[in-house]
Amino acid sequence: MNLRIPGRHFLRNLVTGRALVAQLVRRDFQQRYVGSAAGWLWGVVHPLVQLLVWYYVFVVCLKQQPPPGSDNYLMFLFCGFLPWMLFQETVTRSASSMVENANLITKTVFPSEVLPVSVFLSSLIHHLIGLALAIVSVLLIEKHIGTKVFLLPVYMIFIGLLGVGVGWIAASLQVYLRDTVQVLTVVMMLWFWVTPIMISEDRIPDQFKLLVKLNPLRWIVRAYRDRLLSPAWPHWQEFAVLTAYSVGVFVLGGLFFRHLKRGFADVL
Numbered sequence: 001m002n003l004r005i006p007g008r009h010f011l012r013n014l015v016t017g018r019a020l021v022a023q024l025v026r027r028d029f030q031q032r033y034v035g036s037a038a039g040w041l042w043g044v045v046h047p048l049v050q051l052l053v054w055y056y057v058f059v060v061c062l063k064q065q066p067p068p069g070s071d072n073y074l075m076f077l078f079c080g081f082l083p084w085m086l087f088q089e090t091v092t093r094s095a096s097s098m099v100e101n102a103n104l105i106t107k108t109v110f111p112s113e114v115l116p117v118s119v120f121l122s123s124l125i126h127h128l129i130g131l132a133l134a135i136v137s138v139l140l141i142e143k144h145i146g147t148k149v150f151l152l153p154v155y156m157i158f159i160g161l162l163g164v165g166v167g168w169i170a171a172s173l174q175v176y177l178r179d180t181v182q183v184l185t186v187v188m189m190l191w192f193w194v195t196p197i198m199i200s201e202d203r204i205p206d207q208f209k210l211l212v213k214l215n216p217l218r219w220i221v222r223a224y225r226d227r228l229l230s231p232a233w234p235h236w237q238e239f240a241v242l243t244a245y246s247v248g249v250f251v252l253g254g255l256f257f258r259h260l261k262r263g264f265a266d267v268l
Helices: 008-016 018-032 039-061 073-095 102-107 114-142 147-176 180-193 206-213 216-229 236-267
Strands: none
Touching: 018 114, 039 073, 039 114, 073 114, 073 147, 073 180, 073 216, 102 236, 114 147, 114 216, 147 180, 147 216, 147 236, 216 236
Protein backbone atom coordinates (compact mmCIF):
# COMPACT_ATOMS: atom_id res chain seq x y z
CA MET A 1 0.00 0.00 0.00
CA ASN A 2 1.34 3.42 -0.98
CA LEU A 3 0.98 5.88 1.88
CA ARG A 4 0.86 9.62 1.22
CA ILE A 5 2.56 11.92 3.69
CA PRO A 6 0.76 15.27 4.01
CA GLY A 7 3.04 18.14 3.08
CA ARG A 8 5.77 15.79 1.82
CA HIS A 9 6.57 17.82 -1.30
CA PHE A 10 6.31 21.07 0.62
CA LEU A 11 8.91 19.95 3.17
CA ARG A 12 11.10 18.45 0.47
CA ASN A 13 11.15 21.77 -1.38
CA LEU A 14 12.34 23.51 1.79
CA VAL A 15 15.13 20.98 2.34
CA THR A 16 16.32 20.59 -1.25
CA GLY A 17 16.07 24.29 -2.06
CA ARG A 18 19.12 25.24 0.01
CA ALA A 19 21.23 26.27 -3.00
CA LEU A 20 18.31 28.24 -4.41
CA VAL A 21 17.76 29.98 -1.07
CA ALA A 22 21.43 30.97 -0.96
CA GLN A 23 21.14 32.51 -4.44
CA LEU A 24 17.95 34.36 -3.49
CA VAL A 25 19.52 35.74 -0.31
CA ARG A 26 22.58 36.96 -2.21
CA ARG A 27 20.44 38.53 -4.93
CA ASP A 28 18.11 40.19 -2.44
CA PHE A 29 20.97 41.63 -0.40
CA GLN A 30 22.68 43.02 -3.51
CA GLN A 31 19.53 44.45 -5.09
CA ARG A 32 18.46 46.30 -1.96
CA TYR A 33 21.49 48.58 -2.18
CA VAL A 34 22.29 48.58 -5.89
CA GLY A 35 23.61 51.99 -6.91
CA SER A 36 23.89 53.13 -3.30
CA ALA A 37 27.18 54.68 -2.18
CA ALA A 38 26.75 53.61 1.46
CA GLY A 39 25.40 50.17 0.56
CA TRP A 40 24.52 47.89 3.47
CA LEU A 41 25.35 50.64 5.97
CA TRP A 42 21.88 52.08 5.37
CA GLY A 43 20.50 48.95 7.00
CA VAL A 44 22.26 50.08 10.18
CA VAL A 45 21.69 53.83 9.87
CA HIS A 46 17.89 53.67 9.60
CA PRO A 47 17.15 51.73 12.83
CA LEU A 48 19.82 53.70 14.73
CA VAL A 49 18.27 57.02 13.71
CA GLN A 50 14.83 55.74 14.70
CA LEU A 51 16.20 54.70 18.08
CA LEU A 52 17.77 58.11 18.63
CA VAL A 53 14.47 59.80 17.75
CA TRP A 54 12.65 57.62 20.27
CA TYR A 55 15.32 58.39 22.84
CA TYR A 56 14.83 62.11 22.27
CA VAL A 57 11.04 61.79 22.59
CA PHE A 58 10.84 59.43 25.55
CA VAL A 59 13.91 60.35 27.60
CA VAL A 60 14.74 63.96 26.73
CA CYS A 61 11.18 65.25 26.27
CA LEU A 62 8.99 62.92 28.34
CA LYS A 63 11.64 62.12 30.97
CA GLN A 64 11.04 58.37 30.73
CA GLN A 65 13.05 56.56 33.41
CA PRO A 66 14.78 53.19 32.92
CA PRO A 67 12.71 50.26 34.23
CA PRO A 68 13.77 48.45 37.41
CA GLY A 69 16.92 46.41 36.86
CA SER A 70 18.17 48.59 33.97
CA ASP A 71 20.48 51.60 34.20
CA ASN A 72 20.26 52.83 30.63
CA TYR A 73 16.97 53.39 28.81
CA LEU A 74 18.58 53.57 25.37
CA MET A 75 20.12 50.10 25.77
CA PHE A 76 16.82 48.81 27.16
CA LEU A 77 15.13 50.16 24.03
CA PHE A 78 17.83 48.97 21.62
CA CYS A 79 17.89 45.38 22.90
CA GLY A 80 14.10 45.14 22.67
CA PHE A 81 13.93 46.77 19.26
CA LEU A 82 16.39 44.36 17.59
CA PRO A 83 14.24 41.18 17.60
CA TRP A 84 11.12 43.12 16.67
CA MET A 85 12.83 44.60 13.60
CA LEU A 86 13.90 41.13 12.41
CA PHE A 87 10.37 39.78 12.83
CA GLN A 88 8.69 42.81 11.27
CA GLU A 89 10.98 42.90 8.24
CA THR A 90 10.56 39.17 7.64
CA VAL A 91 6.75 39.36 7.73
CA THR A 92 6.23 42.59 5.79
CA ARG A 93 8.70 41.78 3.01
CA SER A 94 7.44 38.18 2.74
CA ALA A 95 3.90 39.43 2.18
CA SER A 96 4.72 40.82 -1.28
CA SER A 97 7.32 38.19 -2.22
CA MET A 98 4.95 36.05 -4.36
CA VAL A 99 3.65 38.99 -6.38
CA GLU A 100 7.14 40.45 -6.85
CA ASN A 101 8.43 37.09 -8.13
CA ALA A 102 5.39 36.23 -10.25
CA ASN A 103 7.54 35.48 -13.32
CA LEU A 104 9.47 32.80 -11.47
CA ILE A 105 6.30 31.18 -10.15
CA THR A 106 4.31 31.19 -13.39
CA LYS A 107 7.03 30.48 -15.95
CA THR A 108 9.29 28.00 -14.16
CA VAL A 109 9.06 25.05 -11.81
CA PHE A 110 9.82 27.10 -8.75
CA PRO A 111 9.37 26.18 -5.06
CA SER A 112 7.67 29.42 -4.02
CA GLU A 113 7.66 28.44 -0.34
CA VAL A 114 11.39 29.25 -0.13
CA LEU A 115 10.82 32.97 -0.81
CA PRO A 116 9.84 33.93 2.77
CA VAL A 117 12.73 31.79 4.02
CA SER A 118 15.16 33.75 1.85
CA VAL A 119 13.63 37.02 3.09
CA PHE A 120 14.28 35.98 6.69
CA LEU A 121 17.88 35.00 5.99
CA SER A 122 18.53 38.25 4.14
CA SER A 123 17.02 40.23 7.03
CA LEU A 124 19.10 38.16 9.44
CA ILE A 125 22.28 39.66 7.96
CA HIS A 126 21.19 43.15 9.01
CA HIS A 127 20.06 41.78 12.35
CA LEU A 128 23.51 40.34 13.04
CA ILE A 129 25.09 43.71 12.22
CA GLY A 130 22.70 45.43 14.62
CA LEU A 131 23.35 42.77 17.26
CA ALA A 132 27.10 43.32 16.96
CA LEU A 133 26.51 47.04 17.57
CA ALA A 134 24.36 46.20 20.60
CA ILE A 135 27.05 43.95 22.08
CA VAL A 136 29.72 46.60 21.59
CA SER A 137 27.41 49.22 23.14
CA VAL A 138 26.72 47.02 26.16
CA LEU A 139 30.44 46.48 26.66
CA LEU A 140 31.13 50.23 26.46
CA ILE A 141 28.22 51.32 28.66
CA GLU A 142 27.74 48.44 31.10
CA LYS A 143 31.45 47.42 31.06
CA HIS A 144 30.55 43.73 30.94
CA ILE A 145 28.41 41.17 29.08
CA GLY A 146 27.48 37.64 30.10
CA THR A 147 28.29 34.44 28.25
CA LYS A 148 24.54 33.81 27.94
CA VAL A 149 24.64 36.08 24.89
CA PHE A 150 25.65 32.94 22.97
CA LEU A 151 22.08 31.67 23.48
CA LEU A 152 20.72 34.39 21.18
CA PRO A 153 20.93 32.23 18.00
CA VAL A 154 18.28 29.98 19.57
CA TYR A 155 15.93 32.96 19.77
CA MET A 156 16.78 33.89 16.18
CA ILE A 157 15.48 30.46 15.18
CA PHE A 158 12.27 31.16 17.10
CA ILE A 159 11.92 34.50 15.29
CA GLY A 160 12.56 32.80 11.96
CA LEU A 161 9.88 30.16 12.53
CA LEU A 162 7.37 32.78 13.66
CA GLY A 163 8.24 35.26 10.90
CA VAL A 164 8.23 32.71 8.09
CA GLY A 165 4.99 31.14 9.35
CA VAL A 166 3.18 34.48 9.45
CA GLY A 167 4.92 35.47 6.20
CA TRP A 168 3.56 32.39 4.41
CA ILE A 169 0.03 33.29 5.46
CA ALA A 170 0.39 36.93 4.40
CA ALA A 171 2.14 36.08 1.12
CA SER A 172 -0.47 33.55 0.04
CA LEU A 173 -3.34 35.91 0.90
CA GLN A 174 -1.66 38.75 -1.00
CA VAL A 175 -1.82 36.69 -4.20
CA TYR A 176 -5.63 36.61 -4.01
CA LEU A 177 -6.37 39.77 -1.98
CA ARG A 178 -4.10 42.66 -2.94
CA ASP A 179 -5.19 44.68 0.10
CA THR A 180 -3.44 42.19 2.37
CA VAL A 181 -0.24 44.26 2.57
CA GLN A 182 -2.23 47.32 3.64
CA VAL A 183 -4.08 45.36 6.31
CA LEU A 184 -0.80 43.83 7.44
CA THR A 185 0.71 47.29 7.93
CA VAL A 186 -2.06 48.13 10.39
CA VAL A 187 -1.77 44.76 12.12
CA MET A 188 1.99 45.11 12.55
CA MET A 189 1.60 48.62 13.96
CA LEU A 190 -0.88 47.35 16.56
CA TRP A 191 1.32 44.31 17.24
CA PHE A 192 4.28 46.61 17.90
CA TRP A 193 2.42 48.57 20.57
CA VAL A 194 1.24 45.43 22.41
CA THR A 195 4.85 44.26 22.56
CA PRO A 196 6.70 45.68 25.60
CA ILE A 197 9.47 47.45 23.69
CA MET A 198 9.05 51.05 24.81
CA ILE A 199 8.09 50.25 28.39
CA SER A 200 8.60 47.40 30.83
CA GLU A 201 5.86 44.86 31.39
CA ASP A 202 5.07 46.09 34.90
CA ARG A 203 3.87 49.44 33.47
CA ILE A 204 1.28 47.91 31.16
CA PRO A 205 -2.34 48.63 32.27
CA ASP A 206 -4.15 45.65 33.78
CA GLN A 207 -6.79 45.52 31.04
CA PHE A 208 -4.09 44.86 28.40
CA LYS A 209 -1.85 42.48 30.33
CA LEU A 210 -3.57 39.33 29.05
CA LEU A 211 -3.14 40.49 25.45
CA VAL A 212 0.55 41.13 26.08
CA LYS A 213 1.02 37.74 27.79
CA LEU A 214 -0.44 35.99 24.74
CA ASN A 215 2.02 37.80 22.48
CA PRO A 216 4.98 35.53 21.54
CA LEU A 217 7.15 38.58 20.73
CA ARG A 218 6.88 39.58 24.38
CA TRP A 219 8.87 36.48 25.31
CA ILE A 220 11.50 37.08 22.64
CA VAL A 221 11.97 40.78 23.46
CA ARG A 222 12.37 39.95 27.14
CA ALA A 223 14.80 37.14 26.32
CA TYR A 224 17.01 39.46 24.23
CA ARG A 225 17.16 41.99 27.05
CA ASP A 226 17.92 39.34 29.65
CA ARG A 227 20.68 37.73 27.58
CA LEU A 228 22.31 41.09 26.79
CA LEU A 229 21.68 43.11 29.95
CA SER A 230 21.06 40.64 32.75
CA PRO A 231 23.10 37.80 34.30
CA ALA A 232 19.93 35.70 34.72
CA TRP A 233 19.70 32.31 33.05
CA PRO A 234 16.60 31.57 30.95
CA HIS A 235 13.83 29.54 32.56
CA TRP A 236 12.68 26.31 30.96
CA GLN A 237 9.17 27.78 30.64
CA GLU A 238 10.53 30.41 28.27
CA PHE A 239 11.86 27.80 25.84
CA ALA A 240 8.71 25.69 26.17
CA VAL A 241 6.37 28.59 25.35
CA LEU A 242 8.50 29.88 22.48
CA THR A 243 8.87 26.38 21.01
CA ALA A 244 5.11 25.85 21.11
CA TYR A 245 4.38 29.26 19.57
CA SER A 246 7.05 29.17 16.85
CA VAL A 247 6.55 25.57 15.74
CA GLY A 248 2.76 25.96 15.86
CA VAL A 249 2.78 29.14 13.75
CA PHE A 250 5.34 27.66 11.34
CA VAL A 251 3.27 24.50 10.76
CA LEU A 252 -0.01 26.41 10.51
CA GLY A 253 1.52 28.88 8.05
CA GLY A 254 2.98 26.04 5.99
CA LEU A 255 -0.35 24.21 5.76
CA PHE A 256 -2.15 27.44 4.85
CA PHE A 257 0.40 28.29 2.17
CA ARG A 258 0.40 24.74 0.77
CA HIS A 259 -3.38 24.83 0.41
CA LEU A 260 -3.52 28.19 -1.40
CA LYS A 261 -0.39 27.59 -3.47
CA ARG A 262 -2.31 25.41 -5.92
CA GLY A 263 -3.91 28.44 -7.55
CA PHE A 264 -0.92 30.81 -7.58
CA ALA A 265 -0.03 30.23 -11.24
CA ASP A 266 -3.60 30.91 -12.40
CA VAL A 267 -4.05 34.10 -10.35
CA LEU A 268 -0.58 35.57 -10.88
